[in-house]
Amino acid sequence: MKTLERPRRTSGGRGLFTSFHPGSHYVSTIDEVRALVDVVITQGSFAFDVETVGVLSHHPDLTEQVDQQVKTHVEALTSTSDAITDRARENKEQAMTKTIALDPKRNEVIWVGIATNGYSWAIPVGHPCGEVLVPEEVGNGSTIPPTGHRKILKSGDESLAKARYHIPAVFADPPAQLSRAEVFEALKPIFFDHSLVKVGHNVKFDARTIAKYYGELPVGPLHDTMLVQHALDENISSFRLTSLISTNFGEHNPYSKHGKVGANISTTPFSIACNYVHLDARWTWMLYQKLIRGLTNPLRQVVEQDVRVLEVLMDMEDIGMQVDSKGLASLGEELDSKMTDVHSEITAITYPGFNPDSVKDKRLFLFSAKRDGGLGLKPNKETEKGQASVDHDSLRAMEHKHPIIPLFLNWAEYKKMKSTYVDGLLEKTNKGRLHPNFHLHRTSTGRLSSSDPNLQNVPRDSSIRGLFKADDNSLLIVADYDQIELRIMAMFSKDENMMEIFTKGIDIHTGAASLLFDKPVAEITKDERQLGKSANFLTAYGGGASKLSATSGVTLTKAREIINQYYEQFDGLSLWKHKVVMQAKKDGYVTTISGRRRRLPDINSNKDDLRSRAERQAVNAIVQGSASDICKKAMIKVHPKVRSFGGKLLVQVHDELVVNVPDNDRVDYYSGIIKEEMGHGKDLNNVPIVVSSQSGYTWSEAK
DNA sequence: CCGATCACGTA
DNA sequence: GACGTACGTGATCGTA
Structure with missing residues (x-):
């Protein structure tokens, strides 16, 4: 039940909370929202x-997708019934609802939690249920389900077999709540104040989610507990x-006892949800305070850079990249027909039911002895x-060795394209655009990563990249750093030969x-250059002779020679690498240009590998x-x-910006500006930075 | 239903 | 004596 208790400041502890039991108070009047806004503004x-929740009925395109999923699911089954179809539909709908809840472009807010020094507020704006009247009942299969939840036999009788069952809880109606519109209107002063720091745990998600209600993104400065934690320890497995x-x-701590309320928020009793929202906001605040106080240089600057990148990334995610859905669909059909052909050829050679996606099936067919029905081939890897x-x-x-092998290769190629890049991208398309998530905390080196969809591993092949398009009346410019990693090595090592190559262009x-083959630059053949490239x-990466031999096709002996020669010619580089390892053994970590650290717990391990x-x-x-530091700086x-x-x-792919x-x-002027801001023409301790750019109407034209 | 394994796309 | 870094996604398979 609602209480009339007003939010109050808890005492002591430098403004942090001393009580971890915020109780069940929730904000139910607009005056209370205005009052909290005033408090927040004084805190800085x-x-x-x-x-958030997902509402499937709000998204006709996704409802269609569910229909399609159910259809293909049922088609793949040997037997069907209405019950099976219904269950499939229920599962798919549930999965889609979860997906929508996590999509800032589509989800709906049902609670807003806010916390600052000594205060927290929970604002319900659409929580669907009140308290539990009848608890849910879950049968794990060890008992006979209650009547009405039993399987119906062919005779029409209820089965008395033990089975799993689930009876949903019955809830009271939720209490009266403010509307999203009025709450977000009243909160506008804090989300659009350029001096207030807005902190979140994965703040881009929350900020982009509420952007829907404003028609624009909240303004910076933003801050994020994930990113601070990552700077302090990049080896954490769960953030x-x-x-x-x-x-x-x-x-x-009381928080950890609450379990996964977040994922099931819409079936959580009102009072528990309320408490959870208080705790989430409070703990985010507490964590922020604690982490930020533990930050000292150079990690502090690292975090300062990352929060600026964060705001850029939020913008990039929200804008998204246009993709040609029709083109993807027709590519899908093309692949489908190719796959049908290949599949029937494979089946003809193998046996009906052979699954070319199954590693096990392929292994068995290729490598088992002939008398066992296999080809008896020898695995080479x-x-x-x-x-x-x-x-x-x-x-x-x-x-x-056998005509099936090229078929396997073709199948794998088509399958990857179809499932990951055609179907995968199509189902993530929203109004013709793809909105990736860019993460600042998912790599141990400080690179960005991208997911849902990952736009950092889109195939270079024009059949796919050609479908990523500039907006109407627009062009894409792709600007990328030329050999940025090798230039960085030259800078760090000050290797004379490497510096000379770069300064001479x-x-x-x-x-x-x-240098490897002791020949003038003008006389280097294509093959020789390729070897130079591999060696570089x-x-x-720290590779050895066996890898060089494997990737370039030279003998192991030859590969060893090349590597020896390489380190002789670039002796400054090998000295630097040696020093890096020594320093890492001493400190337990290494440091990038911007001061980011990578801790290496195994650097003094007794185990050689x-x-x-x-x-x-x-x-x-x-x-x-x-390299990542440089590209982040450029983005800012x-x-x-x-x-x-x-x-x-739109997109960053490690050393390139789209x-x-x-x-x-x-357009030439725009390219010039972009290149200049990326540092083209400047240098890293006398190693020139070179940025090249191209433009076009699609990502492949602009590559 | 979920994690491990494998394969494969990018820099 | 062997030895390449960093990611995310999708499919299968075995276990729960």
Whole structure:
């Protein structure tokens, strides 16, 4: 039940909460919202959190998708009945509802939680249920279900067999709540105040979610507990709020007992949901205070850079990238017909029911003895777990042994395209656009990552990238750093030969080949350059002769020679790598240009494999992480410039930025600005930075 | 239903 | 003696 208790400041503790039991008070009048706004403004910063649900009926396109899913699901079954179809539909609808709840473009807010020094508020704006009248009942299969929940036999009688069953809870009506419209209107002063710091745990989600009710994104400064925690420890496996609370405040805290309310918020009794919202906001605030106070330089600057990137990313996610849905659909049909052909050929050679997606089936068919019905081929490669590999490289090496192998290769190629890039992207399309999530906390090197969909691994092939389009009357500009990682290595190591190659503007792979084979640059062949290229990459990743030999096709002996020669010619580089490893062993971590750290717990391990791996990671983290620092810095600079001429930053792919700009006669000027802000023409301690750019109407034209 | 395993797309 | 870094997604399979 609602209480009339007013929010009050809890005492002591530098403004933090001393009581972890916020009770059941919830905000139910607009005056209370106005009052909390006044309090928040005096504090200068606040944490906030929204609880969301998905409403399938609001999204006809997704309802259609569910219909389709049910159809294909049922088609794949051997037997069907209305009950099976209904259950399939229920499952698919439930899954889709969850998906919608996590999509800021589609979800609906039912609670807003706000916390600042000593205060927290829970504002319900559509919680669907009150208290529990009849609790839910779950049968785990060890008992006979109650009548009405039993299976119906063919005879028409109820089955008395033990079975699983679920009877949903019955809830009282929820109490009267303010509307979203009036609440967000009243909260406008805090979300659009340029001096208030708005803190969240994965704040982009909450900010983008509420943006729907304003028609625009909340303004910065934003801050995020995830990103601070990541700067302090990138090796954390779970960045969920509960996990971070446990590690920062100890295992025993009232929050951790609440379990997964968030995912089931719409079937949680009102009072429990209310308490949960208080706690979420409070703990986010507490965590922020604690983490931010633990930050010292250089990590403080790292976090300062990342929160600025965060605001850029929020914009990029919200804008999204246009994709040609019709083109994707027709590519899908093309692939489908190719796959039908390949599949029937495979079935003809193997047996009906053979599944070309099953590693097990393929393994059995290729490698089991002829008398067992297999081809008796010899596996040439093992998986990590020591099984016979059937991946592309492995099959390629035995391609001529049997006509089925090219079919497997074709199948795998088509299948990947169809499932991940055609179907996968189509189902994430919203009004013709894809809105990825960019994460600042999911890599150990400080790179960004992208998901739902991942726009950082879209195939370069024009059949896919050609379907990513500029907006109407627009062009895409793709600007990318030329060999940024190798330039960073040159900068750190000050290797004379490498510096010379870069300062003279010689192609680095040709330059390396020239030194490796002791020939003038002009006489380097294509093959020699390729070897130079492979050798260059190996140094950034820490690879050895066997890998070089495997990737370039030279003998192991030759590969060893090349690597020895490489480190002789680039002796500054090998010295630097050695120093990096020594320093990492001493400190337990390495540091990038911006001061980000990668901690390497295994760097002094007794186990050779773990230690060697950590040593390779040490070198690579500096290189990869520093490249990421540079690109992040560029994003911060490019973003406002691009907006000033009506452009939109869309995607970052580690060393490249994709920008949508107006299609007019100033495109060269736009490219120039973008390149300049990325640092083209500047240098890293005398190693020049080179940025190249191209433009076009699609992502493949602009590559 | 979920995690492990495998394969495969990107930088 | 072997030794490449960093990701996310989708499918299968075994276990729960």
